[in-house]
Amino acid sequence: MTSTLEIPVMTPPPTPPIPVPSRLGQSPVKPRTEANYAIVVKDFSFHFGARQILDGLSFEVPRRAVTAIIGPSGCGKSTFLRSINRLNDLTPGSVYAGEVLVDGTSVFAPATDLVALRQRVGMVFQRPNPFPKSIFDNVAYGPVLNALVPKRDLPDLVERCLRAAALWDEVKDRLEDSALGLSGGQQQRLCIARALGNQPEVLLMDEPCSALDPIATQKVEELIFELKQNYTIVIVTHNMQQAARVSDCTGFFDRGILMEFGDTQQIFTAPKQERTEAYITGRFG
Amino acid sequence: MNRRVLRRWISNFMVGTMIFAVLIAVLPLVLILATLLVKGVSSLNLAFFLKTPAPAGESGGGVAHAIIGTLMMVGAACLIGLPIGIGAGIFSAEYPSSRLATITRFISDVMNGTPSIVVGVFAWTLIVARQKHFSGYAGSAALAMLMIPMVMRTTEEMIKLVPHSLREAALALGYPRWRTSLAVVVRTTLPGIVTGSLLAVARVSGETAPLLFTALGSQFMGTNLNQPMGALPLTVYTYANGPYEDWHRLAWATALVLILVVFVLSLSARIATRRIFGRYG
Numbered sequence: 001m002t003s004t005l006e007i008p009v010m011t012p013p014p015t016p017p018i019p020v021p022s023r024l025g026q027s028p029v030k031p032r033t034e035a036n037y038a039i040v041v042k043d044f045s046f047h048f049g050a051r052q053i054l055d056g057l058s059f060e061v062p063r064r065a066v067t068a069i070i071g072p073s074g075c076g077k078s079t080f081l082r083s084i085n086r087l088n089d090l091t092p093g094s095v096y097a098g099e100v101l102v103d104g105t106s107v108f109a110p111a112t113d114l115v116a117l118r119q120r121v122g123m124v125f126q127r128p129n130p131f132p133k134s135i136f137d138n139v140a141y142g143p144v145l146n147a148l149v150p151k152r153d154l155p156d157l158v159e160r161c162l163r164a165a166a167l168w169d170e171v172k173d174r175l176e177d178s179a180l181g182l183s184g185g186q187q188q189r190l191c192i193a194r195a196l197g198n199q200p201e202v203l204l205m206d207e208p209c210s211a212l213d214p215i216a217t218q219k220v221e222e223l224i225f226e227l228k229q230n231y232t233i234v235i236v237t238h239n240m241q242q243a244a245r246v247s248d249c250t251g252f253f254d255r256g257i258l259m260e261f262g263d264t265q266q267i268f269t270a271p272k273q274e275r276t277e278a279y280i281t282g283r284f285g
Numbered sequence: 286m287n288r289r290v291l292r293r294w295i296s297n298f299m300v301g302t303m304i305f306a307v308l309i310a311v312l313p314l315v316l317i318l319a320t321l322l323v324k325g326v327s328s329l330n331l332a333f334f335l336k337t338p339a340p341a342g343e344s345g346g347g348v349a350h351a352i353i354g355t356l357m358m359v360g361a362a363c364l365i366g367l368p369i370g371i372g373a374g375i376f377s378a379e380y381p382s383s384r385l386a387t388i389t390r391f392i393s394d395v396m397n398g399t400p401s402i403v404v405g406v407f408a409w410t411l412i413v414a415r416q417k418h419f420s421g422y423a424g425s426a427a428l429a430m431l432m433i434p435m436v437m438r439t440t441e442e443m444i445k446l447v448p449h450s451l452r453e454a455a456l457a458l459g460y461p462r463w464r465t466s467l468a469v470v471v472r473t474t475l476p477g478i479v480t481g482s483l484l485a486v487a488r489v490s491g492e493t494a495p496l497l498f499t500a501l502g503s504q505f506m507g508t509n510l511n512q513p514m515g516a517l518p519l520t521v522y523t524y525a526n527g528p529y530e531d532w533h534r535l536a537w538a539t540a541l542v543l544i545l546v547v548f549v550l551s552l553s554a555r556i557a558t559r560r561i562f563g564r565y566g
Binding site: 085087090092114115116117118119122123125127129130131132141142145146191194195198 | 382448450451453454455456457458459460461464469473
């Protein structure tokens with residue numbers, strides 16, 4: 001019996017063919033003026049001890065749009081993302097140089113209030129990491145901490161966030177259940193709702209779909225597309241199709257250097273750098 | 286022999302060995318409990334819980350003074366020992382590479398191996414010798430000293446199990462470092478910390494040696510921690526050493542009461558934790 005032929009082949013999720021991002025046409029490209037930049041990166045470098053991770057990055061992240069960061073493993077994508085909300089501070093030996101401005105204020109200035117910064121700049125991680133609490137409490141955690149709304153408005157806020165994260169209909173009858181009982185995809189959407197609870201301006205997403213199955217991935221991608229009406233989103237992804245599908249701008253990182261930054265359409269159809277083209281077409285990385 | 290059959294046999298053998306090990310491990314425990322029940326239960330009655338010892342030669346009497354003494358001294362030891370132990374555990378888990386944490390960890394490991402009688406002698410020199418009288422306070426201090434390293438190490442190990450991603454989630458929401466530690470990390474590990482604390486409480490509730498040098502023991506009802514105090518393990522010790530057959534029976538019964546007290550303490554602490562902190566705590 002030729003059993004090898006009968007192994008079911010996992011069908012990939014329906015994806016628009018690259019390099020033609022299907023949704024780009026739907027979002028009118030906003031005029032690029034200073035006020036439209038949510039994050040400005042100026043000659044930013046980063047070291048872990050003696051090891052240089054990022055070198056001389058300079059680019060602007062447009063407001064209320066999705067910016068994708070792509071690049072081979074170990075190129076510093078996540079480190080860059082975690083510099084914006086200064087989560088790298090936890091790692092001993094972190095040294096920042098240059099500037100990252102969120103809404104015109106430096107995140108590295110000594111006067112920076114980390115609590116306020118992280119309230120404005122939310123983050124979603126690679127693996128869903130809900131707190132071992134109820135679904136409601138997960139979303140309410142941030143707003144309660146930062147005293148964003150009076151207590152009686154909490155249920156409203158939680159509902160709004162869960163709706164925005166496209167999770168409300170699935171959980172509205174079990175808000176008091178443990179968040180750990182949700183599926184992986186639901187947990188990740190809950191983590192997005194939790195980040196939204198803080199009413200941030202910027203949402204950092206560190207490979208938010210890499211631990212999810214294709215259907216959950218699709219849901220999260222649809223969600224990202226919705227969220228960019230109100231939030232500036234920076235997403236790190238390993239998935240080229242995903243970058244092409246969801247983002248308006250794309251930055252290509254390679255060995256700690258920003259090789260190319262531009263409109264997603266341009267990066268994927270007419271990359272200026274040979275290295276970018278090589279990566280996008282899958283010749284390395 | 287077929288390879289697969291061989292593997293299955295090896296697997297069965299290994300599982301069997303482990304079941305055997307478990308049985309061996311549980312056997313002494315079952316034997317002790319059974320002996321206590323058989324020999325002790327006949328002497329148990331309401332008076333045993335409510336009365337103080339009868340004068341030598343007379344029958345009847347109880348160990349109420351020792352129950353009170355044990356509860357008070359262990360309670361006081363918890364008040365001193367748990368905050369220090371849990372605090373030190375949190376610190377050395379949250380700042381694992383700091384010099385202070387390294388030293389504390391080493392010292393508490395050494396202290397965990399110190400014979401409890403040494404701790405008793407230490408408390409004697411520190412408190413009893415200075416006050417010039419035995420006291421419940423000295424007993425509590427000795428018990429607390431035994432608890433601190435145990436509680437610290439279990440707390441630390443529990444906190445180290447918290448996934449890093451959970452910590453990051455809290456920090457990314459804007460939680461300051463200290464609040465992340467308390468509200469997220471400690472909250473998540475709370476059942477583990479409670480378990481560790483209960484183990485320590487159970488362990489010190491049965492300690493005799495340190496109390497011999499500090500609380501001394503007493504035959505009378507007393508709630509003054511500044512006086513010599515009775516305690517269940519001390520009563521067991523005294524009765525078991527005594528010459529009378531009657532006393533030996535009382536020793537068994539007292540040991541049974543000690544186990545019951547620890548059992549009730551553990552159970553109520555667990556229920557209380559669940560009540561206060563809900564299912565997710």
